[in-house]
Amino acid sequence: MLARWYATTFEALRVRDYRVLWWGSTLATLAFMMTRTVQSVVAFDLAGNSTAVGIVALGSGLAMIFIGPLGGVLADRLSKRLVLLFGQSLVGICFTTIGVLIVTDVISLWMLVALSFVMGVSFSFIGPTRQAYVGELVDRDLLPNAVALSQLSMGFSRVVSPMLAGGLIALSWSGTGGTYLVMGAILFAVVATLSLLPASSPVPSGKSITGDFAAGLGHVRDRPRLLVLILAFVLVVIIGMPYITVLPALLENELDQPSETIGLLFTVEAIGGLVTGLLVAGSVRGPNAAKVMFALGVLFGLAVIALAIVPSLSLALVAVFFMGVGLTGFQLTNNALLMMEADQEYFGRVMSLVMIAWGGQGLTALPIGMLADRIGERPVLAIEGAAIVAVVLAAAFAFSVTGRGASTTAYPPPPEAKPDPEAETEGAIAGGS
8 A cells, every 4th residue: 555655646756857857846946935934034024014024925926917927928938948947047146135135234125025026027937837847748647646746845845944944044143144045055056957857849839929828818718627727726825825924923913922933833834735745646636636626725714714713822833734734735636637627738828827826925915914914913814714715615616517628638547556666666766867
């Protein structure tokens, strides 16, 4: 049983090029996720309120909303390795710049917002390109597992990043400035791994950029379930993820804890997500994947409601653990189903529509932060949680009564057991690139 789980969970890592991309993506995501901790602390320290945290998130959110669709089009038109090289280099430069500004004590809120906007532009290209690249590097029968493993690496990074960021922030010789410098060094190391990957060869469509974007929208329109999956993901993220905005104030005002404790909450949430990812990564291509996705989405909403009412830090940790279970499982299964519903030539554009969720999160973070300053953190969290549950239940109903439309690709069944799969997979992973 254990050997079969191990083989199916990590099966896509047998593909050498995907393995290289996966390790690079894991390191990049580690640095990206560290931003959640250090950026919140810097913004809160600069202004002392949740509105400032929301304003900084707004910078990247605006960029991802308006630039995201272009990132998906370019991911389908250009060499994906080249797009990743440009985007990840730009993020590394931004991290390093913020670190220098903090160390030299000239950082200001508007500088943080401006550089957050630039990073949002970069993320608009990196996100859809990385997912579309996965579709080129593995066969379609391995695609759901490859997408799930990409989400699993995000779960791993979410476990490690708060501890790493929080530890670096706490060190007297490092602080927030040194943390940003470390994040920049990680991104430049990731850029170096791109030389190990093959250059992709996109097939020109013969259309303009706007024509390609319109074709991508038409592809989604013709596949109703694809549309439901995208809308469910976007709404859950833009409603649910801004809970991060109110966490520093919740800790200080309601739980009598320093704002830096946010790193501990993120770590526990990420552990819940990592556990879920390990359990479901090998089974995201079965007929019950959608049911699992919606159940986990409801769990996420209920856990947010629980966070709104818990009286102590210990119970808050229990709530965020189940938030991680629900959110990560929902994202993982959703992204795998998206890639199976879409045709390969549209992968970049489809995933760019999903990226709107992360931009929308930045937009909703500001009003949620302002509302929390006005009515309190607990009522805001309760509203968020109830809205998440309502959205997921509505999406589950729509998905159940909607046909697959023009898509004719069947979900591949889980692989058959192979002789001695544990040894074979361990050898493949240990082999590196």
